Amino acid sequence: MELELRHLRTVRAIADTGSLTKAAAALGLAQPALSAQLRRIEKALGGSLFERDHTGARATPLGELVLERARVVLPAVSELQAEAVRFANATGALDRFRLGGTHGPLLGGLVDRIAAAHPVAPVSTYTAWSVDEIASMVIDGRLDFALIGACGESPPPLAERLTWEVVGVDPVFVMLPEGHELAGEGELELASLADESWANVPGDGCFEECFATACARAGFAPVSVFETDTASVVHLVQVGRAIGLCRATFPPTPGLVTRPLAGAPLSWRHLVGWHPRSPAASAAAVTVTGATRAAYAEAVSRSPSYARWLTSHPRFGTVA
Structure with a gap:
């Protein structure tokens, strides 16, 4: 044998x-x-x-x-x-842009900038809730770039095999219906929300555990957490069934307001990644990273309240 x-x-x-x-x-x-x-x-x-x-x-x-x-x-x-x-x-020279991302606020802005800068290069997208799935597709050569988020300081997926650049760091804000009794506050203590039901989008990182830990430090356990898609999270908040968790760059939306949490107990890093031995690792990597930072800056500018908040919280915002 x-x-x-x-x-x-x-x-x-x-x-x-x-x-x-x-x-x-x-x-x-x-x-x-x-x-x-x-x-x-x-x-x-x-x-x-x-x-x-x-x-x-x-x-x-x-x-x-x-x-x-x-x-x-x-x-x-x-x-x-x-x-x-x-x-x-692989196709050799990077004459197309295959972008993979989770359901975050930056993918649309990145596509727009890549398409404008490279008008003859096809741009395609693939989205999934799983950052592990997106990263694996980059490893396999089925995607050129990954645009994902990571909770706090947790490492991105396959960090030892992919190159990752942080383009921005957001605090996690809460979404409240406009008529909520705390909607007029400039900043909220997490403990003041102990009796609320919550809504959030799914994912395969550590955010659920980090949220539970933050709540425990504030002296409570969440009553319930609805895990669903972004549109459903928004709807549940608008009708008063829950309050939502969101990145601070979440765009203004009718029927709800977003507010920071005191002390910023939760944070979210926006990252773009590629394989270091792929065609994407050429100058195009700089192009895509720059375009992603520009998309992030635009997302920040769409929320004047967040832009003002950043002036007194310099550890957040764009990462050069």
Whole structure:
């Protein structure tokens, strides 16, 4: 029997889980089938890879040697596959702009600026709630640029494989219906909203946990949180069913007002990213980053109250 990549994955799974039972579950195999496969691997390599007893499985010296090689070979093969996919999807020179983004306020402004600056280059967009999905599509070469948001100081997805630039940092504001008793306040204490229901858009980052933590520090747990699309969040706020969470650049909207939270307990970073070895990593990366910063500055300018707020909160706003 010749050793194959799947055999190395089997050995690594047994070592990582510490038992054949857990490894079989992780690999989607029946334990007898995994045991038989391990025997064949050990026969091909000339010795036992694991010592097994009622406490689990521990690598033998031969097993440690195989694991050391597997931890080098398996990531290398995965990277080779990703590079091949990216190469197959690449066009060489960047003569088109494939932009991916979450449902934030900047994608429309970026498309407008790219289309104006490169009138003969096709511009396409793809949107998703998942920043991980967007980042993976950049890795695979199916998108050239990603425009996403990240909560607080949390790292962007695949930070070790993609280049990310922060273009702006916003506090998280709250949306209130115009008739709300606190709508006339210039700034709100989070604790003053303890009895409210909340509405927010979905995502796969840490914002939900950060919001819950901020509420706990303010002395309460949210009554309820409606997780839905942006239009539904706006509607729930307008009819008084909830108050919403939004980036400070959220545009003025009839029927509601946005207000900052005292101390800015929650923040949101706007990032643009690309693969460092793709055509997008050329001068076009500077072009897109600059266009994104301009789109962010325009979004800030559409909210005079936020622009005024920024004058006394210099750690927020455009990041050069």
